[in-house]
Amino acid sequence: MRPLTELETKTFFEKLAKYIGRNITHLIDRGDETYCFRLHRDRVYYLSESLMRKATSVGRDQLVSLGICFGKFTKTGKFRLHVTCLDYIAQYAKHKVWIKPNGEMPFLYGNHVVKAHIGRVTEDTPEHQGVIVYSMTDVPLGFGVTARSTSDTRKLQPTAIIVFHQADIGEYLRQEDTLF
Amino acid sequence: MAGRPSTKKTSTKASPASPQRNNKRKASHLKEAGGKKAKVGLISKVSGTSKNGEVAGKTAGKSASKKTAEDSEEDDESWAYGAVSESESEAGELEDDEFVSADEGSDIEIGTLDDDFLGDEFAGSDTHATSMFDSDNGDGKEESEGEDDEEDIFASDSEDSDEDDLEAKSRKLDAAKKAEAEAAEEELRTNIVHDDDKYVLPEDDHETLQSTDLQVVQARIQEIVRVLNSFREMRQENRSRNDYISQLLKDLCLYYGYNEYLMEKLFYIFPVSEAIEFFEANEVPRPVTIRTNTLKTRRRELAQALINRGVNLDPIGKWSKVGLQVFDSPVPIGATPEYLAGHYMLQAASSFLPVMALAPQEHEPALLKNTGMVFANDANKDRTKSLVANIHRLGVKNAVVCNYDGRQFPGVIGGFDRVLLDAPCSGTGVISKDASVKTNKSEQDFQMLSQLQKELILSAIDSVDAASKTGGYIVYSTCSVTVDENEDVVNYALRKRPNVKLVSTALDFGKEGFTRYREKVFHPSLSLTRRYYPHMHNMDGFYVAKFKKLSNKIPSKNGDTKDSEDYEAFIPITDDPGKRGSGGKKNTKSPKTEEPEKITFNDEEDEELIRASKAKLLQTKKGIKLRPKKTE
Numbered sequence: 001m002r003p004l005t006e007l008e009t010k011t012f013f014e015k016l017a018k019y020i021g022r023n024i025t026h027l028i029d030r031g032d033e034t035y036c037f038r039l040h041r042d043r044v045y046y047l048s049e050s051l052m053r054k055a056t057s058v059g060r061d062q063l064v065s066l067g068i069c070f071g072k073f074t075k076t077g078k079f080r081l082h083v084t085c086l087d088y089i090a091q092y093a094k095h096k097v098w099i100k101p102n103g104e105m106p107f108l109y110g111n112h113v114v115k116a117h118i119g120r121v122t123e124d125t126p127e128h129q130g131v132i133v134y135s136m137t138d139v140p141l142g143f144g145v146t147a148r149s150t151s152d153t154r155k156l157q158p159t160a161i162i163v164f165h166q167a168d169i170g171e172y173l174r175q176e177d178t179l180f
Numbered sequence: 181m182a183g184r185p186s187t188k189k190t191s192t193k194a195s196p197a198s199p200q201r202n203n204k205r206k207a208s209h210l211k212e213a214g215g216k217k218a219k220v221g222l223i224s225k226v227s228g229t230s231k232n233g234e235v236a237g238k239t240a241g242k243s244a245s246k247k248t249a250e251d252s253e254e255d256d257e258s259w260a261y262g263a264v265s266e267s268e269s270e271a272g273e274l275e276d277d278e279f280v281s282a283d284e285g286s287d288i289e290i291g292t293l294d295d296d297f298l299g300d301e302f303a304g305s306d307t308h309a310t311s312m313f314d315s316d317n318g319d320g321k322e323e324s325e326g327e328d329d330e331e332d333i334f335a336s337d338s339e340d341s342d343e344d345d346l347e348a349k350s351r352k353l354d355a356a357k358k359a360e361a362e363a364a365e366e367e368l369r370t371n372i373v374h375d376d377d378k379y380v381l382p383e384d385d386h387e388t389l390q391s392t393d394l395q396v397v398q399a400r401i402q403e404i405v406r407v408l409n410s411f412r413e414m415r416q417e418n419r420s421r422n423d424y425i426s427q428l429l430k431d432l433c434l435y436y437g438y439n440e441y442l443m444e445k446l447f448y449i450f451p452v453s454e455a456i457e458f459f460e461a462n463e464v465p466r467p468v469t470i471r472t473n474t475l476k477t478r479r480r481e482l483a484q485a486l487i488n489r490g491v492n493l494d495p496i497g498k499w500s501k502v503g504l505q506v507f508d509s510p511v512p513i514g515a516t517p518e519y520l521a522g523h524y525m526l527q528a529a530s531s532f533l534p535v536m537a538l539a540p541q542e543h544e545p546a547l548l549k550n551t552g553m554v555f556a557n558d559a560n561k562d563r564t565k566s567l568v569a570n571i572h573r574l575g576v577k578n579a580v581v582c583n584y585d586g587r588q589f590p591g592v593i594g595g596f597d598r599v600l601l602d603a604p605c606s607g608t609g610v611i612s613k614d615a616s617v618k619t620n621k622s623e624q625d626f627q628m629l630s631q632l633q634k635e636l637i638l639s640a641i642d643s644v645d646a647a648s649k650t651g652g653y654i655v656y657s658t659c660s661v662t663v664d665e666n667e668d669v670v671n672y673a674l675r676k677r678p679n680v681k682l683v684s685t686a687l688d689f690g691k692e693g694f695t696r697y698r699e700k701v702f703h704p705s706l707s708l709t710r711r712y713y714p715h716m717h718n719m720d721g722f723y724v725a726k727f728k729k730l731s732n733k734i735p736s737k738n739g740d741t742k743d744s745e746d747y748e749a750f751i752p753i754t755d756d757p758g759k760r761g762s763g764g765k766k767n768t769k770s771p772k773t774e775e776p777e778k779i780t781f782n783d784e785e786d787e788e789l790i791r792a793s794k795a796k797l798l799q800t801k802k803g804i805k806l807r808p809k810k811t812e
Contacts, residue, residue, distance in 0.1 A: 047577075047578075048578065050553070051553050051578055051580065054553060054555075054580065054593065055580045057592060057593040058580065058582045058584075058592060058593065059592075061583075062582045062583045062584050062592075063580070063581075063582055063583075064561075064564045064567075064568055064581040064582055064583050065564075065568040065571065065572075065579075065580070065581040066579075066580040066581070067577060067578070067579075067580075068572065068577050069568075069572060084572040087575050087577075104517055105517075108517060108520060135517065137485075139517065139518075139521045139523075140521070141517065141520075141521070169517075169520040169521055169522075169573070170520055172520055172569050172572070172573045173514075173515060173520065176565060176566060176569045177565060179569065180565055180568040180569060180572075
């Protein structure tokens with residue numbers, strides 16, 4: 001467990017900014033307690049400082065997880081967000097997509113979101129923007145990247161892909177072994 | 181199915197000796213028998229004579245109604261049906277006679293139902309009413325009334341034709357029992373009038389080993405249970421209780437498929453007929469239960485969301501505000517969007533209990549609004565993966581997961597407010613989930629487990645900070661029902677750590693822990709711990725004990741004399757070597773755990789010994805004080 005290097009922080013924040021933009025500052029400057037990001041075995045964890053202090057007494061080999069895992073650095077040095085951070089990025093997300101009940105299961109099985117399944121979209125979402133996918137009952141289901149801007153989607157066929165799948169909560173079941 | 185009528189019936193049949201208890205039992209049986217029947221029975225009891233005419237009118241249709249009652253049960257015990265229909269026609273005859281003096285005795289009818297049932301049972305073999313009562317006596321059931329009353333009683337019984345259902349049912353049961361007995365005829369002595377019902381234990385071991393027919397074995401189990409329940413009346417003079425029990429254990433091993441060691445271990449935890457219920461309950465799966473994640477949703481909202489998906493569910497009971505019991509579901513309950521979104525988790529009902537006992541407070545350990553911190557440790561690396569997945573799915577933001585051997589714990593990090601130790605165990609409480617336990621646990625496994633549990637519980641106690649304002653609690657739980665893994669371990673902890681005491685688990689149901697078991701005597705406060713059984717509470721077998729740590733100092737630190745010293749601080753015992761030797765029957769246990777057996781309560785003698793041990797204690801304390809000086 002160690003703090004992120006400058007390069008790592010940059011890569012990580014760039015990725016995070018795709019979804020929550022400048023709201024990253026809300027994650028770092030919190031009203032209640034100081035929180036920090038820590039790297040442990042390629043994975044980035046978000047946790048309170050007091051928890052981090054306690055966790056220092058746990059050995060590196062025995063430490064499995066602490067706080068909330070945001071994602072991991074790949075071997076090529078890129079950062080991949082995991083679905084585990086959904087709670088936090090959903091809280092601060094700028095752009096959202098709501099999908100209809102009949103689109104829930106296809107998305108939870110790892111498919112992209114097609115136009116027919118979209119119930120609601122945040123206005124003025126640009127192309128290739130990170131969005132949080134919600135069910136119509138406001139339960140966050142995962143996140144993705146828009147294929148087209150909101151204005152462009154109007155002209156498209158119902159079967160056209162609007163949001164590229166990035167992560168969904170179905171991964172808790174599908175990738176339980178590799179996710180952590 | 182036919183081979184295994186439900187245990188409830190078994191227990192009804194195996195009737196205790198005293199008529200008083202018979203009465204009660206029958207009365208409760210009536211209540212249980214379903215609203216309609218019970219009500220009808222009670223009404224007719226009150227109305228007594230006024231109903232006579234009406235009832236007499238019904239007599240003709242009586243045997244017919246009986247027939248239907250029996251038909252309804254036929255699927256269960258079709259193999260016993262022949263015997264029943266035989267007795268039926270006879271019973272019909274009898275009832276015609278009975279109406280002669282139908283105006284008396286309505287006040288005692290419930291009490292005498294039993295007699296009537298038995299009478300009908302024997303009507304199959306004997307035609308006279310008097311001989312029926314004879315055989316009744318032979319059955320070991322004492323008559324509460326004199327000979328004269330009998331006919332009246334009989335009459336009053338038959339008065340209410342509505343009780344026929346019950347009568348028929350019970351007669352059916354008795355007849356079934358009889359049929360079973362006949363099935364095992366080779367092994368039964370058929371002494372017709374008095375000893376007719378006295379079960380004869382098979383003499384030859386080879387014979388019993390050969391008879392692998394499950395029906396025969398089951399019949400034998402039931403008979404032996406019946407004998408054991410009223411041993412004085414039912415026993416054969418020349419056979420001891422041990423003979424019966426060893427045969428019963430063999431049969432139970434064969435019938436339920438346990439190994440003998442485990443069978444013996446489990447059998448003695450319960451009274452005989454309850455043990456059978458326990459084994460029977462282990463064959464049936466427990467209901468699926470889910471726990472609402474109060475971080476993300478509320479139980480009512482969750483229930484509504486699941487009902488919308490077609491799930492049939494109900495709150496788990498009054499004792500939990502977050503539990504839901506799932507009866508059936510058209511979708512896999514472990515893969516609904518609500519599950520994936522972390523609104524609930526699948527959790528056995530019994531697993532709610534230790535957490536309730538731990539009762540974490542806000543800002544202390546968490547799980548309430550993500551305040552405080554949780555250290556979750558699992559010795560198994562593979563299991564930590566699903567643990568981490570659960571933690572993230574449920575949105576627990578303040579947990580650290582580590583993978584240590586729990587025994588290293590105060591060394592890694594200590595000073596916790598509360599510790600929940602769910603110790604590794606033999607899993608004898610969850611046999612319905614994992615039947616392999618029945619055969620794969622040997623004596624060695626049990627020894628290893630209880631050794632491990634004892635080490636773990638000390639680690640857990642030492643990891644807690646007694647100075648914590650709100651905490652200082654340790655909850656110990658296992659999913660096992662054996663005493664070795666529960667009371668014995670807790671008792672050991674009390675002995676080794678006099679700085680803890682047992683406190684109430686705050687669980688308002690469950691059975692009290694044993695304060696004595698077979699040859700062992702435990703600390704009286706063990707009655708504050710709780711046991712849960714599958715046949716009693718319809719949840720996995722479980723054990724919960726809650727400690728409060730009083731101080732962080734372990735009273736004695738002298739390694740060598742620690743055992744005896746600790747013990748004396750806890751309960752004064754004799755140091756008499758002769759007494760020590762006498763108690764050591766089981767050498768498999770560590771000698772420390774055996775010590776409670778040797779407590780005798782001779783006050784005068786004790787007083788002397790207390791004084792002696794106190795003096796000894798003082799001496800050793802001086803020793804402690806001296807040593808550090810030397811080393812310095």
